[in-house]
Amino acid sequence: MKTEPLLRVSGVYWHYEEGAQPALADIHLALYPGEVVGVVGPAAAGKTTLLLTMSGLIPSNYGGHFVGSVESNSEQGIVFQDPETQFIGLTVEEELAFSLENAGWSDERIEQRMVEVLDLIGLNGFTDRSPLELSGGEKQRVAIASALSHSPELLILDEPTSELDPVGAREVFSLLSRLKQEKDMTIVVSSHATEELAAFCDRMILIAEGKIILDLPTRQFFAQVDVLDEHGILVPDVIRFYHMLCQEGVMSASSAGVPLTVEELALLYKEARLVREGSL
Numbered sequence: 645m646k647t648e649p650l651l652r653v654s655g656v657y658w659h660y661e662e663g664a665q666p667a668l669a670d671i672h673l674a675l676y677p678g679e680v681v682g683v684v685g686p687a688a689a690g691k692t693t694l695l696l697t698m699s700g701l702i703p704s705n706y707g708g709h710f711v712g713s714v715e716s717n718s719e720q721g722i723v724f725q726d727p728e729t730q731f732i733g734l735t736v737e738e739e740l741a742f743s744l745e746n747a748g749w750s751d752e753r754i755e756q757r758m759v760e761v762l763d764l765i766g767l768n769g770f771t772d773r774s775p776l777e778l779s780g781g782e783k784q785r786v787a788i789a790s791a792l793s794h795s796p797e798l799l800i801l802d803e804p805t806s807e808l809d810p811v812g813a814r815e816v817f818s819l820l821s822r823l824k825q826e827k828d829m830t831i832v833v834s835s836h837a838t839e840e841l842a843a844f845c846d847r848m849i850l851i852a853e854g855k856i857i858l859d860l861p862t863r864q865f866f867a868q869v870d871v872l873d874e875h876g877i878l879v880p881d882v883i884r885f886y887h888m889l890c891q892e893g894v895m896s897a898s899s900a901g902v903p904l905t906v907e908e909l910a911l912l913y914k915e916a917r918l919v920r921e922g923s924l
């Protein structure tokens with residue numbers, strides 16, 4: 645693939661001090677610039693632990709036994725599941741300015757960066773609002789803005805939509821899509837929202853019992869329905885429906901792989917109909 649990795653995790657094994665068993669074992673992966681990677685897994689699989697390891701917070705901020713190495717060539721921003729635990733400022737402005745002030749930025753530079761970031765996340769005019777009084781989706785967007793204030797190359801998000809209703813979740817994924825398209829950011833996101841991940845990610849990782857089970861380009865990943873079922877991962881309806889249509893002989897398996905969105909399935913279906921009618 646492209647150039648040097650932004651991050652390389654090699655042979656990582658991690659056992660929390662208080663843990664009954666290792667939370668991560670034999671983890672090897674590399675992240676390349678511009679990749680958008682989804683992480684899924686059953687409860688207690690090690691998703692949060694993997695993201696904490698990528699961000700360098702494990703082992704430095706936790707007690708436990710660590711083996712292996714994490715080499716990072718990038719500035720990182722991290723967003724946790726519950727944005728309220730991250731908020732420090734009384735207003736959105738204070739929230740965004742806080743870390744930049746600490747880093748010694750001038751008022752003028754902070755002002756300029758704040759305008760850029762608020763524009764990027766679509767929250768212009770929110771500077772004087774309390775972050776705690778925003779909707780769930782808006783809170784998560786402020787947390788993402790905070791993480792973006794230092795212009796990180798790598799954005800790591802741990803279940804950013806798990807506390808949100810479908811509208812809030814869509815807001816967050818559409819913001820992430822903009823960051824992917826307009827800023828070519830490298831993004832790692834853990835989530836149970838497999839339908840959104842299928843439409844958004846270039847690559848998917850399945851982790852279970854602290855081990856990487858699958859690490860594949862998204863289309864190949866979601867073709868592994870049996871493995872995903874075995875680990876209780878929700879396979880998007882569009883993919884199940886596609887398999888049913890193939891099994892029923894309504895269409896044959898596409899050489900392009902499984903469709904990841906309703907629009908892709910509709911196109912495949914239209915093609916199959918034209919073939920049946922002899923027009924293709």
Ligand SMILES: Nc1ncnc2c1ncn2[C@@H]1O[C@H](COP(=O)(O)OP(=O)(O)OP(=O)(O)O)[C@@H](O)[C@H]1O
Pocket residue numbers: 660661662663664667685686687688689690691692693694
């Ligand atoms: N601070 C900690 N101390 C001891 N054990 C921990 C700690 N944090 C997590 N664990 C254990 O490590 C394992 C992996 O936890 P982790 O939170 O990474 O899983 P997860 O896949 O993110 O889970 P979930 O989807 O339920 O949030 C679990 O067995 C968990 O109980």
